[in-house]
Amino acid sequence: MRLYVAEQFATPADGKLHFDDAKKRIKAIFIGSMGNLVEWYDFYAYTAFALYFAPAFFPNSDPVVQQLNAAVLFAATFLMRPLGGWLFGYLADTYGRRISLTISVLCMCFGSLIIACTPTYATIGIAAPILLALARIIEGLSLGGEYGASATYLSEVADPNHRGFYSSFQYVTLIGGQLTAIIVLLLLQKVFLTEQELKDWGWRIPFVIGAGLAVFTAVMRRDMHETDQFVEAKKQAKPMGSLRALMAYPRELLLVVGLTAGGTAAFYTFTTYMQTFVKLSVGLTADQTTMVIFGTLVFACLLQPIYGAISDRIGRKPLLIFFGVAGTLSTVPILTTLQTTKSPFTAFLLISGAWVFVAGYTSINAVVKAELFPTNIRALGVGVPYALTVSIFGGTAPAIALYFKQIGHEQWFYYYLSGMIFLSLLIYATMRDTKHKSAMHRHE
Numbered sequence: 001m002r003l004y005v006a007e008q009f010a011t012p013a014d015g016k017l018h019f020d021d022a023k024k025r026i027k028a029i030f031i032g033s034m035g036n037l038v039e040w041y042d043f044y045a046y047t048a049f050a051l052y053f054a055p056a057f058f059p060n061s062d063p064v065v066q067q068l069n070a071a072v073l074f075a076a077t078f079l080m081r082p083l084g085g086w087l088f089g090y091l092a093d094t095y096g097r098r099i100s101l102t103i104s105v106l107c108m109c110f111g112s113l114i115i116a117c118t119p120t121y122a123t124i125g126i127a128a129p130i131l132l133a134l135a136r137i138i139e140g141l142s143l144g145g146e147y148g149a150s151a152t153y154l155s156e157v158a159d160p161n162h163r164g165f166y167s168s169f170q171y172v173t174l175i176g177g178q179l180t181a182i183i184v185l186l187l188l189q190k191v192f193l194t195e196q197e198l199k200d201w202g203w204r205i206p207f208v209i210g211a212g213l214a215v216f217t218a219v220m221r222r223d224m225h226e227t228d229q230f231v232e233a234k235k236q237a238k239p240m241g242s243l244r245a246l247m248a249y250p251r252e253l254l255l256v257v258g259l260t261a262g263g264t265a266a267f268y269t270f271t272t273y274m275q276t277f278v279k280l281s282v283g284l285t286a287d288q289t290t291m292v293i294f295g296t297l298v299f300a301c302l303l304q305p306i307y308g309a310i311s312d313r314i315g316r317k318p319l320l321i322f323f324g325v326a327g328t329l330s331t332v333p334i335l336t337t338l339q340t341t342k343s344p345f346t347a348f349l350l351i352s353g354a355w356v357f358v359a360g361y362t363s364i365n366a367v368v369k370a371e372l373f374p375t376n377i378r379a380l381g382v383g384v385p386y387a388l389t390v391s392i393f394g395g396t397a398p399a400i401a402l403y404f405k406q407i408g409h410e411q412w413f414y415y416y417l418s419g420m421i422f423l424s425l426l427i428y429a430t431m432r433d434t435k436h437k438s439a440m441h442r443h444e
Contacts, residue, residue, distance in 0.1 A: 028157045028224065029154060029157065029158070029166050029169055030169075031221055031224045032101065032150055033150060033169045033173040034220065034221075035101055035104060035105040035108075035146050035150060036146060036170055036171075036173040036176075036177065037173035037176045037177045037180065038105060038108060038177065038213045038214050038217050039104075039105065039108050039139075039142060039146050039177065040143075040174050040176075040177025040178060041177035041178075041180045041181050041210055042108055042111065042112050042139060042177075042207070042214075043077070043143060044178045044181035044182075044272075045181045045184065045185075045206040045207065045210055046115070046139075047272070048182065048184075048206075049185065049203045052198045052199050052203040053115075055199070056120040056121060056122075056128070056199075056203075057120065057121055057128050057129045058121070058129060059121055059122075077139060077140035078140065078390070078391040078396075079140065079391065080141045080144060081140055081141075081143055081144030081387040081390060081391050081395075082144060082384060082388045082391060083141060083144065084104075084140060084141035084143060084144025084145040084146075084383075084387065085144045085148050085380075085383035085384040085386065085387030086243070086380065086384050086387075087141065087145055088100045088104050088141075088142075088145025088146070088148065088149050089145065089148045089149065089379040089380035089381075089383035089384055090380060091103065091145075091149075092149040092152060092380075092383075093379045093380050096226050096230055097152055097156070097226060097227055097230060097379065098153075098225070098226050100145065100379065101146070101149050101150060101153060101221050101224070102218055102221040102222060104142050104145045104146045104149060105146070105214050105217045105218050105221065106214065106218050107138050107139075107141060107142035107145075108138075108142040108146075109210075109211045109214030109215055111135040111136070111138040111139035112135075112139075112207045112210040112211040112214065114131055114134060114135035114138070115132060115135045115204075116204045116207035116208045117204075118131045118132060118135070144387040145383065147170075147366075147382070147383060147386060147387070148380065148383020148386060148387070149379050150366075151167065151366035151370050151379075151382050152370055152379040152382055153227060154169070154366065154370075155167050155366065155367045155440065156227035156228070156229045156370070156440070157225075157227055161312060162309075162312055163371075163435075163440075164307075164308040164309065164310075164312040164363075164435070165305055165308040165309040165311075165312055166308070167364070167366050167367035167370070168304040168307065168308025168309075168363040168364065168367075169304065169305065170366045171304045171362045171363060171366070172301050172304045175271070175297050175300050175301050176301060178271060178297055179297050179298065182290060182293070182297075184205075184206050184209060188202055188205060229375045230375060232375070236376075243380070245376065245377045246377050246380050246381055246384070249373060249381060252372040255372060256372065256381070256382070256385040256386055256389070257385050257388070258424060258426075258427035259320065259365065259368065259369075259424055259427050259428060259431065260365065260386055260389040260390065260393075260424075261389055261393045261420055261423060261424050262327065262393075262421035262422070262424030262425070263358075263361035263362065263365055263421075264394030264397075265393045265394060265397045265417055265421070266323075266327055266331070266354075266358045266361065266417065266420075266421060267358060267362055267394065268395065268397040268398060269401070269417055270296070270351060270358055271297070272398055274293060274351060275289055276398065277335075277339075277401070278292055278293065278338075278347055280405075281338075281339050281410065282338060282339060282341060282342070282347055283342060284342075284344055284347065288344045291344065292347050292348050292351065293351075295348050295352075296355060299352045299355055300355045300358075300359060300362075303355060303359035304359060304362065305363075306363075307319060307360060307363035307364065308364060308367075311363070311364045311435065312435070315433040315435045315436060316364050316367070316368050316371075316433055316434050316435050317431070317434075317435075319360040319361075319363070320360060320361065320368070321428050322357065323357050323358065323359075323360030323361040324424055324425025324429070325425065326360070327357050327358070327418070327425075328418055328422040328425055330353070330354070330357060331354070331414060331417050331418040331421060332415060334351075334354050335413075335414040336411065336414060337350055339411075367434075368434050370440070371434035371435070371438040371439060371440055374442035375440075375442065393420065397417070400416060401413040404416075
């Protein structure tokens with residue numbers, strides 16, 4: 001199998017980052033992280049446009065289809081993410097980061113095309129929601145595999161002195177995917193289509209766009225260079241990407257679970273759930289809600305590389321502890337105050353205030369996990385426990401919040417989230433600082 005070796009990414013002898021070297025690394029970072037934007041765009045596009053395409057697939061007159069909608073599609077993406085983490089982690093550790101990332105984004109392209117092209121229930125009956133479920137399963141596999149492989153690639157292609165900065169762009173593009181979905185939604189709603197046109201056929205457009213972006217990314221990734229670490233590990237002819245090899249690192253696996261649990265719950269609260277919260281609990285209009293969420297996500301994107309660069313100077317652990325302490329103490333006051341405000345600007349300030357500490361986790365969590373594992377099982381070690389934890393604690397956060405709201409105790413969720421962050425804080429306080437004690441150089 002042909003390998004594209006990243007010789008141009010060798011660290012200069014003087015330890016300084018020269019312009020040409022930085023330019024090459026930035027290009028690799030862009031190609032490596034672009035898939036995050038595409039995959040999360042598709043993920044959020046499904047949620048954003050569900051209002052328009054749901055009647056085409058789930059007519060109320062068919063109770064079987066209603067059950068399929070409730071039981072399968074709701075859970076399909078998150079249930080498949082751990083399997084995707086294993087599959088694409090195995091590919092990345094055995095055959096290379098490049099091929100894993102390329103196949104992952106092509107899977108997302110395939111899933112988007114299925115949604116865009118599937119006839120409605122009125123045309124093909126129950127086959128329509130079944131095909132939609134298949135598309136979501138494929139997208140779940142892809143989404144679960146993208147994180148571990150891209151986190152591994154970005155951390156390996158970065159120079160050691162700027163690894164936190166470069167790898168932080170994973171969440172820039174991840175959040176950027178949601179921003180892109182919101183922009184497409186606004187343009188179709190306000191500029192190009194009527195409400196009826198969106199319901200009739202316009203809802204297919206964002207999925208065609210997603211498939212096109214995925215093809216573009218796959219073409220770029222076709223020529224991306226393999227990392228030096230993978231090539232060196234491959235030369236040693238040791239087992240790579242096996243679950244048996246992964247089980248030799250139980251402490252690191254538990255660390256990934258522990259450091260992810262509180263962070264992923266906070267991330268999904270202030271991204272996926274926040275739009276629902278601001279609209280239903282705060283009471284802002286649909287347009288006000290969209291603009292507030294859009295503004296806070298832009299702010300969140302700007303924070304990622306800043307925090308990543310800070311971690312390169314002071315270490316990863318101080319930022320994680322900052323997130324843990326500030327999140328534990330501030331989550332309840334922020335959400336309580338947010339619930340009572342009626343001002344869009346105040347809502348923007350409060351959610352942005354939450355991002356000030358949430359970014360302490362999001363900006364560096366990928367590189368921290370990558371620095372825990374040696375090269376031969378790095379993608380698998382990052383991807384599998386992360387995907388499991390996100391499925392349990394991240395994907396369920398909006399559902400838990402809505403359940404507490406339904407039973408009349410919405411504030412219980414604020415304490416639940418604060419408690420989750422506190423549990424992760426205990427891990428942050430006791431774990432090693434991976435910047436200073438990294439396994440990036442190990443190929444065992």
